[in-house]
Amino acid sequence: MAKLYGLGAAVVIVGALFKIMHWNGWQILLPLGLIVEAIIFMFSAFEPLHEELDWTLVYPELAGMTDPDEVEGIKEAGKAGQVTLERFEDLVSNADVGPAAFKRLGDSLEKLSSTTANLSDLTEAASATSLYVNNVKSAANSVGQLSNNFVQSNQAIQESVSTLTQSYGALAQSVKQDITSISENSRAYGSQLENVNKNLSALNAAYELQLRGANDHLKETQALYGGFGKLMTDLQQSAEETQKYRQEISQLSQNLASLNSIYGNMLAAMSVINNPKGSLKILIYGTR
Known part of the structure; x- marks a missing residue:
């Protein structure tokens, strides 16, 4: 049974x-x-029933x-x-x-x-x-299957983390080099700007009485300097603005060249007023 x-x-x-x-x-x-x-x-x-013991x-x-x-x-x-x-x-x-x-x-x-x-x-x-x-x-x-999958996933994650760490290290080194280069270029630009400021100050002191008609141009120059100050601040905040900064420097150089040309023409015109004959020859030869 x-x-x-x-x-x-x-x-x-x-x-x-x-x-x-x-x-x-x-x-x-x-x-x-x-x-x-x-x-x-x-x-x-x-x-049969279970036997009951006596x-x-x-x-x-x-x-x-x-x-x-x-x-x-x-x-x-x-x-x-x-x-x-x-x-x-x-x-x-x-x-x-x-x-x-x-x-x-x-x-x-x-x-x-x-x-x-x-x-x-x-x-x-x-x-x-x-x-x-x-x-x-x-x-x-x-x-058991979950444990195997976890081990494989853990190995893959470790490899990915190692590769990512190496990439971050290389990127940090590249960024450090770029920042060093930008800092050196900024120092050179600052030195050049300082020289330009000294030259403009001397020029303004020498021709202050004779160049009152150029006040508008001087105001524009001051506005440009204000733009340069702002540009320097933006350059410290982001390395991506370096190209724009260079373009502004180039434009400033052109403006300074134009301003120097204007100053030269004005000086020549003033010389003509003071010495018409000699200045006329200068203008004639200058136009040639």
Whole structure:
């Protein structure tokens, strides 16, 4: 009968598994398993009852515990067994068995009783255990695959980080060189601007009385210098404005050349006014 129970329970578990996983064929396996289980229960009705052990053969004191007529006889037999009880008490006292030992014994008996009460759910527990084992195996395989993917991803990330670090190092070195070059060029431009400022100051001091008509041009020059100051500030903030800065320097040079040409023509005109004949020759030769 034990083998029959095992085979029937296996069919029921397989049918339930097919039903839970929604596999094809569960419409056949699940009813087949339930029919087999019903047949097993039918056979179990004819199974002989479990043999009840006669504990009175081992413990005579238990005989007649449920018969009121034999209570008096049990009391007399208890007196006869008092010597045995006293020996048992001596054994317990010599064995140093305290309340803690009896408490542990009581807990063990309670656990044994709970386990015996739960034996009726053995079929359901076996089904759940089989499903649980399958899920654990699947989860273990998934975890192993996930671990392999994680290791590969970690290696790829480390390689990418190493390459990115090298790229950042090269970029930082290039930026540092560009900043150094821009700083040197800025110093050269500052020196040139300082020389231009000195020249313009000397020119303005020398021709202040004679070049009042050129105030508009001087205002434009001052506006250009203001633009240069702003341009220098923008140059410190961004290296991308260097090209624009160079264009402004070139334009300033052209404007200064034009301004110097205007100043030369004005000086020539003033010389003509002071010395018409000599200046006329200069103008004639100059026009040639």
